[in-house]
Amino acid sequence: MEDYKFLFKVVLVGNAGVGKTCLVRRFTQGLFPPGQGATIGVDFMIKTVEVDGEKVKLQIWDTAGQERFRSITQSYYRSAHALILVYDISCQPTFDCLPDWLREIEEYANNKVLRILVGNKTDREDREIPKHIGEDFAQRHGMYFLETSAKEAENVERLFMEIAVELMEQAKCKELPKYDGSLGPINGKTTSVGDSSCCLRS
Amino acid sequence: MDDDLPTDFQVIVVGTGMVESIVAAACSRIHKNVLHLDSSDHYGGLWASYNFDGLQKFIKEVTSDPKKQVQVYNLIEQWYIEKESPPEEEKKDGEAEDGKTEPPKKIWSQANFASEYRKFNIDMTPKLLFSRGPLVELLISSNIARYAEFRCVTRVLTWLNDRLMPVPCSRADVFATEAVSIVEKRMLMKMLTSIVGYNEEEMNNEFKDWNDKTFKEYLTHKGLTPNLIHYVLFAIAGGTDDMPCLEGVKECKKFLMSLGRYGNTPFLWPMYGSGELPQCFCRLCAVFGGVYCLNRPIDTVATKTVDEGKTVVVIESKSKTLNCDHLVIGINECPKDLVSPEPAESCDISKAVFITNGTIMKSEKEPLTLLRFPPLIEGGGAVTVLEVGPATGSCPKGLFVVYFITNKVTDAETDLKPYAEKIFDMSGGDQTVESEKPKCLWSLFYNVKDTSAPVESAVPSVHVCSGPDAGLDFDRAVDQAEQIFKKICPGEEFLPRAPDPEEIVFEDDVTHGPEFQREQEDEADGDTPKE
Numbered sequence: 001m002e003d004y005k006f007l008f009k010v011v012l013v014g015n016a017g018v019g020k021t022c023l024v025r026r027f028t029q030g031l032f033p034p035g036q037g038a039t040i041g042v043d044f045m046i047k048t049v050e051v052d053g054e055k056v057k058l059q060i061w062d063t064a065g066q067e068r069f070r071s072i073t074q075s076y077y078r079s080a081h082a083l084i085l086v087y088d089i090s091c092q093p094t095f096d097c098l099p100d101w102l103r104e105i106e107e108y109a110n111n112k113v114l115r116i117l118v119g120n121k122t123d124r125e126d127r128e129i130p131k132h133i134g135e136d137f138a139q140r141h142g143m144y145f146l147e148t149s150a151k152e153a154e155n156v157e158r159l160f161m162e163i164a165v166e167l168m169e170q171a172k173c174k175e176l177p178k179y180d181g182s183l184g185p186i187n188g189k190t191t192s193v194g195d196s197s198c199c200l201r202s
Numbered sequence: 203m204d205d206d207l208p209t210d211f212q213v214i215v216v217g218t219g220m221v222e223s224i225v226a227a228a229c230s231r232i233h234k235n236v237l238h239l240d241s242s243d244h245y246g247g248l249w250a251s252y253n254f255d256g257l258q259k260f261i262k263e264v265t266s267d268p269k270k271q272v273q274v275y276n277l278i279e280q281w282y283i284e285k286e287s288p289p290e291e292e293k294k295d296g297e298a299e300d301g302k303t304e305p306p307k308k309i310w311s312q313a314n315f316a317s318e319y320r321k322f323n324i325d326m327t328p329k330l331l332f333s334r335g336p337l338v339e340l341l342i343s344s345n346i347a348r349y350a351e352f353r354c355v356t357r358v359l360t361w362l363n364d365r366l367m368p369v370p371c372s373r374a375d376v377f378a379t380e381a382v383s384i385v386e387k388r389m390l391m392k393m394l395t396s397i398v399g400y401n402e403e404e405m406n407n408e409f410k411d412w413n414d415k416t417f418k419e420y421l422t423h424k425g426l427t428p429n430l431i432h433y434v435l436f437a438i439a440g441g442t443d444d445m446p447c448l449e450g451v452k453e454c455k456k457f458l459m460s461l462g463r464y465g466n467t468p469f470l471w472p473m474y475g476s477g478e479l480p481q482c483f484c485r486l487c488a489v490f491g492g493v494y495c496l497n498r499p500i501d502t503v504a505t506k507t508v509d510e511g512k513t514v515v516v517i518e519s520k521s522k523t524l525n526c527d528h529l530v531i532g533i534n535e536c537p538k539d540l541v542s543p544e545p546a547e548s549c550d551i552s553k554a555v556f557i558t559n560g561t562i563m564k565s566e567k568e569p570l571t572l573l574r575f576p577p578l579i580e581g582g583g584a585v586t587v588l589e590v591g592p593a594t595g596s597c598p599k600g601l602f603v604v605y606f607i608t609n610k611v612t613d614a615e616t617d618l619k620p621y622a623e624k625i626f627d628m629s630g631g632d633q634t635v636e637s638e639k640p641k642c643l644w645s646l647f648y649n650v651k652d653t654s655a656p657v658e659s660a661v662p663s664v665h666v667c668s669g670p671d672a673g674l675d676f677d678r679a680v681d682q683a684e685q686i687f688k689k690i691c692p693g694e695e696f697l698p699r700a701p702d703p704e705e706i707v708f709e710d711d712v713t714h715g716p717e718f719q720r721e722q723e724d725e726a727d728g729d730t731p732k733e
Contacts, residue, residue, distance in 0.1 A: 069207070
């Protein structure tokens with residue numbers, strides 16, 4: 001068994017080009033990848049963090065470019081514990097699409113999934129969406145809110161750490177979405193996520 | 203946004219059914235440039251799973267569009283419950299996590315179904331996986347298994363002496379069961395052992411004289427009692443009286459070989475329904491650069507010869523011209539003139555879905571059941587029944603979804619209702635009454651055109667994918683996908699293992715890394731935000 005106490009699945013959604021992959025790679029690798037190519041070859045990334053002295057493994061899933069023509073598989077949302085919805089603060093259309101994304105989330109994700117709205121690219125000079133507009137939107141839809149810059153590494157660590165802390169809190173109160181008892185992945189690897197009883201019993 | 207769609211691909215796949223999706227993944231995996239389209243707004247085509255709302259839309263679409271009725275017809279939807287709940291029966295959140303104290307039986311109304319629509323995942327093509335079958339092996343070897351979760355089928359039942367009977371599957375089951383005498387147990391074990399030893403190449407002595415005889419004759423010849431013959435022929439082999447001996451032996455062997463890997467039975471069921479599986483392959487395709495576009499019908503398909511005598515397939519879609527070297531297309535999307543010859547008329551499939559308020563046979567834990575009926579109607583075939591509960595993500599707590607599948611004789615309702623009435627109370631009425639049979643709350647009967655026969659295309663660079671078959675597993679789809687892949691990419695490996703996230707090396711980091719790595723150090727030193 002690998003050395004961690006909790007394993008959480010975090011998935012990112014949002015329009016193409018808002019910086020989802022950059023956020024993931026900034027957090028997991030400490031890098032800001034150059035170039036704007038679509039996300040190729042990246043499935044999910046893993047980073048283990050420590051919360052209150054306990055190891056928490058975050059499995060962070062990227063969209064594999066399927067958001068480009070609004071064709072994300074619904075299976076992508078399955079078994080997620082946290083869902084990060086990202087827009088680009090310098091690009092109004094990415095904000096205008098949020099209701100569409102919320103509809104899709106409502107449809108396919110567990111209704112107890114932790115939702116975080118992220119306005120990315122605070123490093124940009126040409127901001128189009130004021131912070132309070134983002135905050136308002138998040139509040140109205142019961143989401144946490146944070147502005148980040150993957151490029152400047154601003155709030156990225158904080159974003160994922162807060163998710164880890166919150167999910168651990170929920171796991172301890174057993175309020176986490178439940179994905180218990182299934183056989184899980186058939187290859188016997190430990191990519192199965194969540195509060196299977198062995199993970200939770202402390 | 204559609205304007206961004208590139209126009210030139212090595213492979214274009216039209217339709218997101220099982221075969222199409224596997225081919226798309228296999229091509230993309232070896233770095234072919236793949237575009238994957240579907241005319242509808244969801245994945246899976248006839249292999250899809252729908253939530254209750256999606257299913258209602260599907261029913262409406264089919265009943266209002268004669269073109270769709272070429273594939274799906276004779277739809278009959280029926281409710282057995284009231285439109286609205288009586289006010290005092292205000293429902294509690296169906297998701298109460300602690301099911302320890304048994305709550306009073308819920309009275310379901312149509313309104314409850316509508317409000318909990320998201321919790322349903324109803325399959326158009328429900329199928330099981332053999333634990334050691336080709337699909338499970340492929341999911342594991344390709345690493346696509348990480349996109350899916352499964353549950354074990356907990357029991358196999360049959361209909362014997364006018365009641366439901368559990369079928370002993372494993373060696374342990376055979377010895378534990380009280381339905382079979384000691385002598386019968388020995389007989390059965392001996393027979394099963396000889397079947398496991400059956401090998402097509404060797405054609406070993408045991409079966410060499412049985413080529414033209416039925417499986418039933420063989421089982422009778424082995425001195426099996428009528429009960430045992432019933433278990434082996436109907437429940438384990440899924441056959442009928444006229445099943446050829448060698449076919450029966452093969453089916454039995456498949457069943458026996460898959461025992462003991464994951465659970466008590468040889469079968470797995472995909473969480474959230476069979477419709478998840480094509481999506482897993484699509485995800486892999488996308489991860490390796492495949493471009494996805496739903497809601498994208500195609501208008502015409504043509505071929506043109508460019509210089510060097512190379513043939514290019516040209517597709518018109520939403521007034522955009524798309525070119526590819528190979529077109530992989532689902533039979534239902536394929537222009538008729540590309541199919542040659544017209545597939546022979548085949549026996550269509552009768553299907554039904556029931557939603558009930560309890561399992562067909564009580565058990566300690568939530569069961570996941572395969573039930574195989576022997577033919578009860580003159581001239582009819584065997585009927586396969588799958589019952590799945592809330593733990594599979596198929597329905598809200600308190601309900602079960604039950605699928606019926608058989609070959610069409612008359613129409614779905616005539617073919618299947620007599621079987622349903624054996625195991626459900628279909629009279630409507632008071633849902634709280636404790637009775638042996640669960641109440642049927644909702645039902646849907648429909649026929650599907652059998653498009654599962656392999657079809658050759660008139661053009662070598664167009665590859666036609668079959669539709670779903672009536673069989674229990676996905677084996678035919680997997681096999682066909684591999685055949686198509688080999689035609690497109692001769693000599694290439696079919697879905698080699700995808701790397702785990704830890705193994706991925708990002709080449710672009712090498713060239714541009716240093717500049718940004720400094721920032722990483724900053725970040726690590728102190729969390730000072732930058733202006």
